[in-house]
Amino acid sequence: MPLAHISLRAGKPEAYRQAIFDGLYRALRETFDVPEDDQFMTITEHDAASFRYSPSYFGVARSDDLVLIQITVSNTRTVAQKKALFGRIAAALGESPGLRPEDVFVNLVEVAKENWSFGHGLAQYA
Template identity: 75%
Template sequence: MPLVHISLRTGKSEAYRQAIFDGLYRALHESFAVPEDDQFMTITEHDAANFRYGASYLGVDRGDDLVYIQITANDTRSVDQKKALFRRVVDLLGENPGIRPQDVFVNIVEVAKENWSLGNGLAHYA
């Protein structure tokens, strides 16, 4: 049950944003075995004054098309699954909507399964 927050600069089309959603869900489905219809994602757009990044931190040449992707997920995935997810996200977002690998920034926040309530005040995984 990942929860995905995506941040990017303003000005991208709806088709571009939907392609990000689609690519991320596909990568999560393939790499993390996320079930069908388990899609909980938001996109937040920022103007240039409210979007900062290190243009060359760790030798990565980032540009204004940088996309921040933060995934909150259960702490049940292996390091290999995480590496596979990072690679698959870059590949799929490179295909559509055409984001350069250098402009895909992914962070996973792991939480214990009992920290989720998906509605109705229930602890669905506890």
């Protein structure tokens, strides 16, 4: 049950944003075995004054097309799965909407399975 928050500079067309959703979901399905229809994602757009990043941190040459992706997941995946996810997200978003891999920033937030409620006020995994 990933929960994804995506941030980017304002001004991209709807098709661009939908391609990010689709590529991220495809990468999660392929590397984290996310079930079909398990899609919980938001995109937040920011004007230039509200979107700050380092154009060179860690030796990565970023541009204003940078997309910040934070995914909350259960703490059940291996390091190999995480590496596969990062690579697959960059590749998928390179295919469509055409993002450079340098402009794909991903952060995973891991939580215990009992920290999820999918509705009805229940802790379905607990």
